[in-house]
Amino acid sequence: xxxxxxxxVTPEGTLFRFWAxxxxxxxxxxxxxDAGVMTRRPDxxxxxxxxxxxxxxxxxxxxxxxKVPDPASRFQPEGxxxxxxxxxxxxxxxxxxxxxxWEEVVLYELHIGTFTAEGTFRAAxxxxxxxxxxxxxxxxxxxxxxxxxxxxxxxxxxxxFAPATPYGRPEDLKALVxxxxxxxxxxxxxxxxxxxxxxxxxxxxxxxLFNEAHETPWGxxxxxxxEGRDEVRAFAVENALFWLEHYGFDGLRLDxxxxxxxxxxxxxxxxxxxxxxxxxxxRPLHLIVENEDNEPAWLRRDYRAQWNDDVHHGLHVAxxxxxxxxxxxxAGRADRLARALAEGFAFQGEPMPYRGAERxxxxxxxxxxxxxAFLQNHDQIGNRAFGDRIHHESEAxxxxxxxxxxxxxxxxxxxxxxxxWGASAPFQFFCDLGDDLKDAVRDGRRAEFKRFSAFADxxxxxxxxxxxxxxxxxASKLDWxxxxxxxxxxxxxWYRRILAVRRERVVPLxxxxxxxxxxxxxxxxxxxxxxxxxxxxxxxxxxSAEARRHGEAPAGDILWSEGPGWAEGRLGPxxxxxxxxxx
Numbered sequence: 001x002x003x004x005x006x007x008x009v010t011p012e013g014t015l016f017r018f019w020a021x022x023x024x025x026x027x028x029x030x031x032x033x034d035a036g037v038m039t040r041r042p043d044x045x046x047x048x049x050x051x052x053x054x055x056x057x058x059x060x061x062x063x064x065x066x067k068v069p070d071p072a073s074r075f076q077p078e079g080x081x082x083x084x085x086x087x088x089x090x091x092x093x094x095x096x097x098x099x100x101x102w103e104e105v106v107l108y109e110l111h112i113g114t115f116t117a118e119g120t121f122r123a124a125x126x127x128x129x130x131x132x133x134x135x136x137x138x139x140x141x142x143x144x145x146x147x148x149x150x151x152x153x154x155x156x157x158x159x160x161f162a163p164a165t166p167y168g169r170p171e172d173l174k175a176l177v178x179x180x181x182x183x184x185x186x187x188x189x190x191x192x193x194x195x196x197x198x199x200x201x202x203x204x205x206x207x208x209l210f211n212e213a214h215e216t217p218w219g220x221x222x223x224x225x226x227e228g229r230d231e232v233r234a235f236a237v238e239n240a241l242f243w244l245e246h247y248g249f250d251g252l253r254l255d256x257x258x259x260x261x262x263x264x265x266x267x268x269x270x271x272x273x274x275x276x277x278x279x280x281x282x283r284p285l286h287l288i289v290e291n292e293d294n295e296p297a298w299l300r301r302d303y304r305a306q307w308n309d310d311v312h313h314g315l316h317v318a319x320x321x322x323x324x325x326x327x328x329x330x331a332g333r334a335d336r337l338a339r340a341l342a343e344g345f346a347f348q349g350e351p352m353p354y355r356g357a358e359r360x361x362x363x364x365x366x367x368x369x370x371x372x373a374f375l376q377n378h379d380q381i382g383n384r385a386f387g388d389r390i391h392h393e394s395e396a397x398x399x400x401x402x403x404x405x406x407x408x409x410x411x412x413x414x415x416x417x418x419x420x421w422g423a424s425a426p427f428q429f430f431c432d433l434g435d436d437l438k439d440a441v442r443d444g445r446r447a448e449f450k451r452f453s454a455f456a457d458x459x460x461x462x463x464x465x466x467x468x469x470x471x472x473x474x475a476s477k478l479d480w481x482x483x484x485x486x487x488x489x490x491x492x493x494w495y496r497r498i499l500a501v502r503r504e505r506v507v508p509l510x511x512x513x514x515x516x517x518x519x520x521x522x523x524x525x526x527x528x529x530x531x532x533x534x535x536x537x538x539x540x541x542x543x544s545a546e547a548r549r550h551g552e553a554p555a556g557d558i559l560w561s562e563g564p565g566w567a568e569g570r571l572g573p574x575x576x577x578x579x580x581x582x583x
Contacts, residue, residue, distance in 0.1 A: 003238055003241075004017060004019075004045075004234065004238070005017065005019070005071070005072035005161070005234070005235055005238050006070065006072035006073070006074060006161060007058075007070065007074070007084075007086050009053065009054060009086065009088060009089065010049070012049060012051065013049060013050050013051035013052055013053055014049070014050055014051075014052050014053060014056070014086050015047065015048075015049050015050075016028055016038065016047065016048050016049075016050060016058065016070075017045065017046075017047055018038065018045070018046045018047075018060050018070065019044055019045050019046075019071075019207055019231050019235075020044060020046055020060070020062070020206035020207055021043070021044025021206070021207060021208070021228065021231075022044075022205070022206045022207060022208075023046070023062055023063055023206045024040065024063065025037060025040070025063050026038045026040070026046040026060050026061065026062065026063075026206075027060070027061040028048050028050065028058060028059075028060060028061070029058060029059045029060075029061055029067060029083070030050055030052045030056055030057070030058045031052070031056055031057055031058070032057075034061075035048065035050050035052075035058075036048065038060075044207075044231075046060075052086060053086060053088075054086050054087060054088035055085065055086065056085070056086045057077065057078075057082075057083040057084065057085050057086075058070070058083055058084055058085075058086065059083045059084065062205065062206060066202075066205070067083075068202040068205070068206075069081070069082065069083065069084045069159060069202070070084040070159075071159065071202070071203050071207075071235070072159075072161045072235070072238075073085070073146070073159050073161060073162045074086070074087035074161055074162055074170060075087050075162050075163065075165070075169060075170050076146050076159060076162050076165055077165060078165075079146075079148070079149075079165060079200075080146050080147065080148050080158050080159055080199075080200035081148075081200060084162070087170050089246075090170060090171065090174045090246055090247070091171075091174070092248075093178050093181070093248075096282065096283075097181040097248065097283060098282075098283055099186060099250055099282075099283030099284045099285075100137050100138060100184075100185070100186040100250070100284070101284055102284065102286055102304055102305070102369055102412070103369055103507055103510040103511055104137050104503075104507055105137050105138045105186065105286070105412050106135060106136050106137050106138065106412070106413050106414075106415075106499060106502070106503075107136075107138050107139075107140045107188070107372065107412060107413065107414040107415070108131055108134075108136040108138070108139050108140065108414070108415050108416075108417070109140045109141075109142065109377055109378060109414055109415070109416050109417065110124070110139060110140070110141060110142065110416075110417040111141075111142045111153065111154070111378065111417065111427070111476075112124060112141065112142070112144060112164075112167045113151055113152075113166065113167065113473070113477075114417070114425075114427065114473070114476045114477045114478060115127065115417055115478060116477075116478070116480070117477060117480075119166065119167065119477070120166075120167050120168045120172065121163075121167050121168040121172035121173045121175065121176040122168055122172050122175065122176075124176055125175060125176050125179045127480070128179055128180055128183050128185070129183060130483075131183075131185070132183040132184060132185055133496070134420055134492075134495060134496055134499065135495075135496060135499030135500060135502070135503060136185060136415070136499075137184065137185055137186065138185055138186040138187070138188060138250070138251075138286075139180055139185055139186070139187050139188070140187075140188040140189075140190065140253055140414070141187065141188070141189050141190060142154045142190050142378060143155055143157055143189070143190045143191060143192055143255070144163050144164050144167060144173065144189065145157030145158075145159060145160040145161070145162065145163070145164065145191070145192070146158065146159035146160075146162040146163070146164050146165065146200075147164055147197055147200075148197065148199040148200045148432065148433055148434065149199075149431065149432025149433060149434075150166050150432050151166065151430055151431065151432045151470070151473040152164070152197075152430070152431050152432060153378065153382065153429065153430070153431070154190065154192075155192055155197070155255065156197030156198065156199070156431060156433070157192055157196070157197055158196050158197045158199070158200040158201040159200070160191070160192070160239045161239060161242055170247075173247060174246075174247055174248070177247050177248045177249060178248065181248070186250035186251065186286070187248075187249050187250055188249060188250060188251040188252060188253055188286060188288070189243050189247075189249045189251075189252055189253070190252075190253045190255060191239065191240065191243065191252050191253070191254060191255065192255045192256075193222065193236045193239075193254060193255075193257075193260060193268070193272075194216060194218075194221075194222065194255060194256050194257070194259040194260045195216060195217075195218035195219075195221075195222065195259070196209070196218075196222070198218075198433065198437060199433050199434050199437060207228065207231070207232075208223050208226070208227060208228030208229075208232070209222065209223055209232060210222060210223055211223040211224070211225065211226040211229075211261070213226065214261035216259045216261065217259065218259075221259075221260070221261035222236075222260070222261075224236075224260065224261070224262040224264065224268045225261070225262050225263045225264040229264065233268055233271060236268060236272065237268075237271055237272050237275045240252055240272050240275065240276060241275055241276065241279065244276065244279065244285060245279065250283065250284070250285060250286060251285055251286030251287060251288065251304070252286075252287055252288070253288045253289070253290065253307075254269070254272075254287070254288070254289045254290065254303075255290055256290050256291075256292070257269060257289045257290065257291050257298075258291050258292045258293040258295075269289075269298060269302065269303075270301075270302055272287075273287055273301075273302030273303060274302075286304045286305075287302065287303045287304055288303060288304055288305045288306060288307070288372060289303050289305075289306050289307070290306070290307045291306050291307075292309070293359065293360070294306075294310075294345045294347060294348075294359055294360030294361070294363075295360075295361065296344075296345070296360075296361050296362070296363040296366060296370075297361075299363070299366055299370045300365075300366065304369075304370070305369065305370050305371060305372050305412055306370065306371060306372065307372045307374070307377070307414075308340065308344060308345075308371040308372055308373050308374075308411060310330075310336065310337075310339075310340035310344075310345055310346035310347070311337070311340045311341060311371070311373040311374070311406060311409075311411065312373075312374055312375060312377075312380055313326065313327060313329075313330045313346075314330050314333075314334075314336055314337025314340050314341075314346065315337065315375055315402040315405065315406065315543070316330075316375070316380070316390065316402075317330045317331045318334070318337065318398075318402065318543035318544075319390060319394050319395075319398045319399060319402050319543065320390065320393070320394055324451075324452055324453065325354065325451075325452070326354040326355075328353070328354060329352055329353055329354050330346070334520045334524060334526055334543075335519075335520050337526060337543075338518035338519055338520050338526045338527075338528060339518055341373075341405070341406075341409055341411075341516070341518055341526070341528050341539070342515060342516035342517055342518030342528045342530070343363060343364050343515045343516065343518070344363045344366060344368070344370065344371045344411075344515070345360040345361075345363050346360075347359040347360040348360045348361055348362045348363060349361050349362065363515075364515045365515070366515065367510075367513060367514070367515075368409070368410035368411050368510070368513050368514075368515060368516070368530065369410065369411065369412055369510055369513070371411040371412070372411065372412045372413075372414050373406040373409055373411040373412065373413055373414065374406065374413065374414040374415070374416070375390060375399070375402055375403055375406060375419075376389060376390060376415070376416040376419050377414060377416050378416060378427060381416065381426070381427040382427045382428060382429050383429065385449050385452075385454075385455060385464045386426060386428065386464065386465065387426035387427045387428030387429065387465070387476065388426050389418075389419070389422075389423065389426065389427070391422050392424075392426070395545075395574070397563060397573075397574040398543065398545075398574045400494070400562050400563070400574070401541070401542075401543060401562050401563050401574040401575055401576045402543060402576075403498075403562075404498060404560060404562035404576035404578070405539065405541050405543075405576045407498050407499065407502060408498065408501065408502055408506055408539075408559065408560055408576075408578050409528075409539070410506065410509070410510055410513045410516075410530055410532075410537065413502070415495075417478060418478045419495075420491070420492055420495040421482055421483045421488040421489070421491050421492040421495075422487065422488055422491040423478055423479070423482065423488075424479060424482060425475065425476055425477060425478055425479060426475060426476060427476050428465050428467070428472050428473075428475060428476050429445060429465075429467045429472075430467050430468075430469075430472045430473040430476065431467055431468060432468065432470075432473075433468065438468040441467055441468055442466050442467060442468055445464065445467050446461045446462065446464050447461075449461055449464065498560060501559060501560055505559055505580065506537065506559075509530075509532040509533075509535055509537060509580075510532070512532045512533045513530055513531075513532040513537075514530065514531055514532070515530070516528045516529055516530035516531075516537075517529050517530075521548075521549075521550060523548040523549040523550060524542070524544065524548050525540060525541065525542050525548050525549075525550045525571050526539070526540070526541040526542075526543070527539070527540055527541075528541070534582055534583040535580060535581070535582050535583075536555075536556070536580070536581045536582075536583070537559075537578070537579075537580055538554065538555065538556070538578070538579050538580075538581065539576065539577070539578055540554060540566065540571055540575070540576075540577040540579075541575070541576050541577075542563070542571045542572065542573060542574065542575045543574065544573060544574070545573050545574065546573055547564070547570045547571065547572050547573055548570065548571050549569060549570055549571075550566065550569065550570065550571045551569050553566060554566060554577055554579040555579060555581045556579045556580050556581025556582065557579060557580050557581070558577070558578070558579050559578035559579055559580050560576070560577075560578040561575070561576075561577050561578075562574075562575060562576040562577070563575030563576065563577075565577055
């Protein structure tokens with residue numbers, strides 16, 4: 001497809017392009033000087049060739065005099081309210097990168113701002129050797145699109161083509177991707193096409209960005225199916241291709257696709273996937289989704305995998321005993337965890353009480369690698385009131401057993417930054433919005449927890465960290481020095497050992513692996529078996545503090561025994577026992 005958004009550097013300078021169908025006259029400002037009126041086409045595009053080159057800063061001036069950045073800006077040196085910068089094409093590495101097959105992937109989710117003390121792309125490069133040594137084969141970076149202020153999770157992005165200025169320049173991000181490849185790791189980027197952040201989004205002033213006919217948790221939906229949709233759709237598609245082509249990312253994780261509203265015959269998710277599939281072959285590209293509706297159709301046709309919240313919820317309630325909110329649908333239901341581990345979705349069309357509606361659809365035909373399993377991620381930590389990690393309050397043996405259950409399962413495992421050494425730092429919700437929004441964000445955050453018994457007392461809610469305070473952000477930064485101190489060093493060594501077992505014994509089975517068979521015995525032991533060719537991978541799982549009867553000894557070779565294990569017809573408390581049997 002022809003790329004039409006953003007400045008085009010040419011031998012004569014730069015062709016500036018701006019889609020603003022609501023504006024009859026748009027002027028271009030370059031390096032603070034008026035460069036004249038742009039030529040308006042009937043389709044709402046405004047164009048102007050100018051001798052300015054890379055490094056020049058420019059803005060578009062609307063008829064009322066408001067100066068706005070380029071919605072497809074490649075960099076915002078002065079933040080989302082300032083001018084955009086013309087960026088030269090990024091240098092490509094001399095040696096081509098072959099990528100990583102999906103079956104080999106072990107994901108490591110990180111947030112650039114809190115991953116290191118410096119919170120930059122360049123600082124993250126220094127930590128890549130440690131991640132690779134751990135056994136990670138793919139890094140998944142939380143959104144980096146330009147957001148307001150100095151700190152943010154990334155889901156308040158407003159300029160989706162521009163890396164956030166606090167993290168560094170475009171060249172720094174490219175260096176990070178290239179460095180990860182040099183260490184043998186693929187890199188995926190979290191992207192957001194379901195909404196724009198609340199500050200710094202000027203697009204609706206001059207283009208039909210939103211469709212009021214659809215409502216989302218953030219307001220009107222992004223316009224993928226009403227008048228003006230063609231350019232809005234092209235904007236999203238070009239953005240997805242931009243990260244893969246210009247920066248060399250190996251894949252994308254599309255945030256909350258269940259909140260993308262599109263009634264057109266060709267859903268925008270299908271259009272994005274088709275455009276990615278047309279890119280020149282040379283390395284595998286991986287598209288994964290977050291989809292609360294658990295729609296397997298996307299995984300059969302267009303997308304590699306989905307984040308599997310069902311596995312998380314089942315493991316979490318077993319370890320913590322929490323049963324409020326959506327956790328109530330998993331508490332005391334070991335059968336749902338068994339199904340999620342074996343087949344992917346715990347709910348496959350059945351009513352989910354918390355939602356008050358049916359959820360999901362049958363998915364047994366899918367490969368286990370169509371699901372990404374985890375015990376921690378940015379949401380499941382950061383959306384807790386204090387951002388506490390599961391190991392901060394739970395019994396160590398329980399956390400180890402639950403971790404062993406998903407790390408050796410044939411689903412694709414994901415770790416969240418610092419999980420591998422039991423990091424002390426929480427991961428709290430933080431942002432840096434304008435003064436007119438701070439009170440609303442702070443009050444809204446605390447109001448979210450009113451329905452939980454632990455926060456019924458207003459004084460308790462008042463203790464929830466202020467998301468707009470810089471201290472909340474700083475508290476979430478990893479302390480890398482912990483890795484060499486106990487008990488963190490022993491935890492880190494444990495993760496290295498178990499990931500080595502996955503790499504050597506489980507990964508070779510995945511290409512031929514089918515969905516498993518899961519059940520819960522009368523004594524409460526979860527048993528799951530998967531078949532791959534003439535091999536059978538089995539899990540015996542007791543996520544309780546008491547030993548439970550299980551008369552049959554594990555068949556075949558013991559792959560991993562976490563906890564007391566099996567003996568004399570009983571499976572010990574907090575035990576995950578993996579075995580492989582060959583026919």
